[in-house]
Amino acid sequence: MAEALPPGLKALALGDDFEVAGVSSQFGGDDFNGPFCIHKAFDASMATEWSSQGDGNKAFVSLRFKQPQRLSHYSVHSVDSE
Secondary structure: OOOOOOOOOOOOOEOOOEEEEEEOOOOOOOOOOOOOOHHHHHOOOOOOOOOOOOOHHHOOEEEEEOOOOOOOOOOOOOOOOO
């Protein structure tokens, strides 16, 4: 279950509010429908995940917003596999 946002805030949605402009890599190749593709980072599910192809601390994702946005906060969940 997703955490509720404070009143007046809205979660941004991939496709509606922004698009992925770049990604260092995706585990399993460049298939944007794969089990660890970058879109999994923005599907609002804690049961899915994006994983780089072993990029470690050099992994990145770049986003392009369709309109200017004021971001109050963001959340990143990372699992250290080492």
